[in-house]
Amino acid sequence: MDQTKQEPYVSYLEHKGKYTGIRSWIFTLDHKRIGLLYMYAIMVLFFVGAIMGLLMRIELLKPGETIMKPQTYNGLFTVHGIIMIFMVVIPGLSVVFGNFFLPILIGAKDVAFPKLNRFSWWVYIAGCILAILSQFLKNGPPDTGWSFYAPYSTTTGTNVIMATFAAFVLGFSSILTGLNFIVTIHQMRAPGMKFMNMPLFSWAIYATAWTQLLATPIVGITLLMLIAERLFGIGFFNPNLGGDPVLFQHLFWIYSHPAVYIMILPALGVITEIIPTFCQKKIYGYKAIAFSSLAIAGVGFLVWGHHMFTSGMSNQARWFFSLLTFLVAVPSAIKVFNWLATMYKGSIDLKPPFLYALSFIFLFTIGGTTGLLLGSVATNVQVHDTAFVVAHFHYIIFGGMGFAFFGAIHYWLPKMYGRMYNFKRATIAWAIIFVGFNLLYFPQFILGIEGVPRRYFDYLPQFQPLEVISSVGGFILITGLIMMVYNLVQGARKGEIAPANPWHGSTLEWQIPSPPSLENFDEAPVVKSNPYDYE
């Protein structure tokens, strides 16, 4: 490709370093290989969690016991939650595409601390092993729900200590990754790459990284307090020991609400990359999108109380948290306006990544506006702790973060592997996933409004039709997911060789060969004043 270089181009996948074979992956310092390792682990864990979800949907096909006992069901929804939240969606986009593309997007050859990056990956795997162990140890899987509410969690006989310790360890991986990305963005940008020239995915990762760094220590301490209470009877949360159960909820949600933004901010960033590329148009309102990421991350720290409107908090706390919850909706709405404005007068190409982006906007709007019904105190009273909440957060986390993740794979796969997947099969899989998803979760909004609580093993016969529709949706969804993954794996292994810039993208990753070389840029990248310049 260029004759001035002495060494010929070798992709990062073929690069021969100090180690070979499997050790060239376990001990790699390359941000791209670490990104792939995270992706493989997350995909496996995602399917484990999805199968657990499917088992729950089978159990709920008819009232009463169908295939399992209540205790098994309680263990399933707890473990499904722990796997999906702490191991799949919180790391999710940030560790996979943040690792792989953040350095490339800002013209760097790696993250600021490659060894710390490798260490974060190891810590992540250690946390996953601990969490999986907690399922099989003697006392049975934890049965507290993923939120570990005290005093139930301090008194139940199941493996709560192991599970919470796993979440604690996973938290460290998240903190270290956040730290690494913040320093990378401050220190590693290519010459001429000012903050205001960065692609918006980098802005989203930047806002996310601060949230990871600042919020995660709080859940770490909270979980240690829970472990101390179980081991030594120290009364932090159990009122019988002089503790306060509501204190646990405050501490838990001070982290776990910002954690929702850790999941969703990178997703908003991915969509912001996909839309201009497939419209061949400059992103509308660059500054508004960049600053709305920071605004969401900032205000997101102060809305945790909306998970606790019925806990007996003071009235002042209730209106304060409700008001701020409504305000945090505004920057999210602004992003949607900007995406729509970007499509205006564009040249729209309906390729699979763009289909995922469009369906993201649809699902994220449902998830976001049902969030308003949860943020309003009057309606919250009716739908809090019901299937409505389950539907709402699956629309945000799966419909939002999940669809953005799938969109990101379809967008960046040709860059990561240098090969292309089958478009037709990808489009069919997308349609099946989209239909299955809505069938699975939409009925749960209605069930929740009618008063079916979440975490219910059994239900009244009149709710069966909606429960059955939901379960059928689950089967359709998993069919689509299997088809999508099959297509992606086929594409990555045997697909047609992809050109360096198949979508005519304008950001830096499309200006280098596919797959990139070990150090990404063999010659200094040319930084444009606007990363989305299609003039």
Added chain:
Amino acid sequence: MFSNASNFVHGVDKAFLIIGGFTVFFLVSFTAIMIFFIVKYNRKRNPKATQVKDNTLLEVIWTTLPILLVLFMFYIGWEGFLPMRQDPKGAMKVKAIAQMWKWNFEYEDNKQSDTLVLPINKPVRIDLVSKDVIHGFFVPAFRIKEDVVPGKNNYSWFIPGELGDFDLICSAYCGVSHSYMTAVIRIVSQQKYDEWIAALSALPAASSNPGFTVLQNNACTGCHSIDGSPLVGPSFKGLFGSTIEVKTNGVMRKVKVDEEYIETSIYDPDKDIAKDFTHGIMKPYKNIIKDNDIKLINDYLKTLK
């Protein structure tokens, strides 16, 4: 238009309709705009994009309008909610006592019932008491929900406006039988209520066995019945002195239930698991139930032939 099951239905349902209306409006508009753009600016029809300059006025408008809109929605929600925290003075008082996995209602003069019977059109304040973990006092038809938090004095109040039976369900996850923790709220006329409460007997405090009180206070009877019916754990009826099959370290063995076995089962429940039951469900009560109380429990169990 709105049901009159309680005095809060109107405020809550109004908020549902208004906020839900905006939800539908935004979803339909965004989707319509997307579809319109996909058709109009499809690459086949529009091979070259037209670059558009940012318009500050437009951005100011679409920032300000949503702010005003969310403030309005917040206000509607607050307006519907505030009365729920303003219980009138002089409201009738009932204590709802939650424990794994049943509800009990305590009226004046220590009278107890497992159905919440209330007179129509009369404000009632429900004081929420939990004996173990967090439960949720949720009556969907009344649009009320408030957590029952151990160690806290939480409450709910309402004015029932329709006769009939309504479901009370536990909304906060509380363990293995969470989805079965329900009770009936029966709204009757004042006259019927007076008759019912007069016939309700006070809890026989004096005759109650002290060992039974220990069992009740620790919510043991939520899982272990005293009448022989199988719940989450084995029934206490006829247990003492009998010979049962248990699994110890994975091996089935026969054991005679005596004082020592009862104490082990309370302090280290996973050591011997009775046949047909699972480990890990019951927590160890070491340091919670004192030695003296164990003796009372044993004395009581001996009476349950």
